[in-house]
Amino acid sequence: MIIEIKVPSPGESITEVEIGSWLVQDGALVAKDQEIAEVESDKATLTIVASEGGKIAIKAEEGEAVEVGAVVCTIDTSVEAPAAESGQSQSQSTDKEPASNMKDQGSSNENQESRIKDPESSSEHDKVKVTSVAKEMMKEHGLSVDDVINGLKRLGKKEVEAVVNAPQTAAAAIPQKEATRDEERERMSSLRRKLSARLVSVKNETAMLTTFNEIDMSFVMDMRKKYQQKFVDTHGLKLGFMSFFTKAVATAMDFHPMVNAQIDGEEIVMPKFVDVGIAVSTPKGLMVPIVRNAESKTIPAIELEIKELAEKARNKKITVEELTGGTFTITNGGVFGSLLSTPIINPPQSGILGMHNIVERPVAVNGQVVIRPMMYVALSYDHRIIDGKDSVGFLVKLKELLENPERLLTGGKDAGELMLGI
Numbered sequence: 001m002i003i004e005i006k007v008p009s010p011g012e013s014i015t016e017v018e019i020g021s022w023l024v025q026d027g028a029l030v031a032k033d034q035e036i037a038e039v040e041s042d043k044a045t046l047t048i049v050a051s052e053g054g055k056i057a058i059k060a061e062e063g064e065a066v067e068v069g070a071v072v073c074t075i076d077t078s079v080e081a082p083a084a085e086s087g088q089s090q091s092q093s094t095d096k097e098p099a100s101n102m103k104d105q106g107s108s109n110e111n112q113e114s115r116i117k118d119p120e121s122s123s124e125h126d127k128v129k130v131t132s133v134a135k136e137m138m139k140e141h142g143l144s145v146d147d148v149i150n151g152l153k154r155l156g157k158k159e160v161e162a163v164v165n166a167p168q169t170a171a172a173a174i175p176q177k178e179a180t181r182d183e184e185r186e187r188m189s190s191l192r193r194k195l196s197a198r199l200v201s202v203k204n205e206t207a208m209l210t211t212f213n214e215i216d217m218s219f220v221m222d223m224r225k226k227y228q229q230k231f232v233d234t235h236g237l238k239l240g241f242m243s244f245f246t247k248a249v250a251t252a253m254d255f256h257p258m259v260n261a262q263i264d265g266e267e268i269v270m271p272k273f274v275d276v277g278i279a280v281s282t283p284k285g286l287m288v289p290i291v292r293n294a295e296s297k298t299i300p301a302i303e304l305e306i307k308e309l310a311e312k313a314r315n316k317k318i319t320v321e322e323l324t325g326g327t328f329t330i331t332n333g334g335v336f337g338s339l340l341s342t343p344i345i346n347p348p349q350s351g352i353l354g355m356h357n358i359v360e361r362p363v364a365v366n367g368q369v370v371i372r373p374m375m376y377v378a379l380s381y382d383h384r385i386i387d388g389k390d391s392v393g394f395l396v397k398l399k400e401l402l403e404n405p406e407r408l409l410t411g412g413k414d415a416g417e418l419m420l421g422i
Contacts, residue, residue: 001086002074003077004071004074005071005075006069007039007069008068010039010041010320014068015067016065016066016068017046018040018065018066018190019061019062019063019064020037020190021037022061022062023035024056026056027055028055028408029054029056030053030075031050031057033050036048036056036073037073040191041320044191044316044320045189047316047317053080054075054076054077054080055075055076056073057073058072059074066184115406122125130325131380193287199418201347202345204344206347206384207383208344208345208380210379210380211381212377212378212379212395213392215374215375215403216233217374218242220244220402221358222239223405224239234300235303235304237304239299242302242303242306242355246276246302246306247396248408249330249353249398250295251412252394252401252412254411254412255393256394257391258385259328260327260328260350261350262327262350262385263348263382274293275294275325277349278291278327278329279330279346280310280314280353282313282316288329289323290322291305299408309322329345329349329355331353334355334357338357341354341378345380351381351382351383352379352380354380355375355377356376356377357375358375359375360371377399379395
């Protein structure tokens with residue numbers, strides 16, 4: 001029986017996708033529920049799985065744009081696909097073979113492995129420099145360094161002069177990168193093309209400015225250190241910084257709601273909820289999964305959701321719905337060592353917070369110079385609807401919350417003031 005595999009719908013607004021890559025060869029045997037292809041939309045990279053096992057026939061090439069619902073391959077279910085049970089039974093039957101057969105099989109495997117040679121392994125010529133191009137050619141033809149050198153018919157004047165004239169200094173022992181003028185080209189994915197277009201439109205269509213502040217991370221770091229093991233024992237995952245920032249952002253929105261607002265035509269939309277997008281770097285490009293209603297969630301719940309969404313994004317399991325929406329975004333360049341940056345707004349949002357590297361710096365505390373772990377934070381915002389007062393005030397409130405984490409339990413208010421009703 002021939003089964004058609006069609007492109008699933010990534011989302012309501014998407015009508016066309018691009019075949020990113022095939023994970024199997026044309027004519028290969030596939031098992032039921034095996035991932036067979038990756039398709040890229042302008043929002044995410046998704047996978048196609050085999051609904052049944054059998055022999056696959058590919059109908060669309062990599063890089064080809066196909067409509068949602070189009071047939072990209074067929075599976076002939078009359079051809080048996082490899083199953084785990086058959087492999088297991090074969091293994092069990094092998095265990096029952098006589099010792100002599102096992103010995104013969106072992107020697108056969110050794111002979112087979114000896115034919116697959118490592119281009120870098122060599123007993124006599126282990127100091128010979130091999131270029132990357134040569135390594136690939138040697139792997140392709142199953143040759144080792146010994147094979148190549150033994151295959152040379154003779155040494156000429158050129159080879160001898162190369163050794164005689166080689167610099168006999170300590171610097172000569174340092175491996176040098178081979179000079180090359182080669183270039184590599186690859187087609188931009190649909191996701192990256194869409195991202196590029198959006199970034200350009202943001203610069204052209206918004207009045208974007210960036211304001212900065214710095215946060216003493218001592219208090220959050222001390223809390224993580226003190227409660228990390230109990231947190232892991234209770235919730236089954238480690239406590240990071242992003243959950244604190246997400247909760248602090250959602251709390252600070254109560255004091256500066258315009259940072260959470262968006263422009264819709266000639267109207268300003270001010271949501272009563274805070275859906276925070278967390279920028280995640282993936283091999284296919286930047287993705288921003290959404291933590292919805294962050295204002296009503298606890299730090300453990302936020303931490304767990306961030307972990308699950310990030311894993312889905314990196315493993316290409318995330319859905320378009322999980323990437324759609326969002327009223328504000330947080331991006332953490334600090335994980336790559338960034339000290340300071342001006343993040344770019346994620347439209348139609350009006351603000352984005354940039355986290356950076358934590359660096360110990362001397363700061364003045366109560367008239368004394370002390371060393372504290374400090375982080376620069378940046379808020380890029382659309383000045384068309386967010387004034388300087390709100391942008392600066394938002395970062396100041398964020399600083400207050402993270403330098404006094406207990407305020408995250410009191411809605412951002414001082415515990416004493418709250419207790420006294422002032």
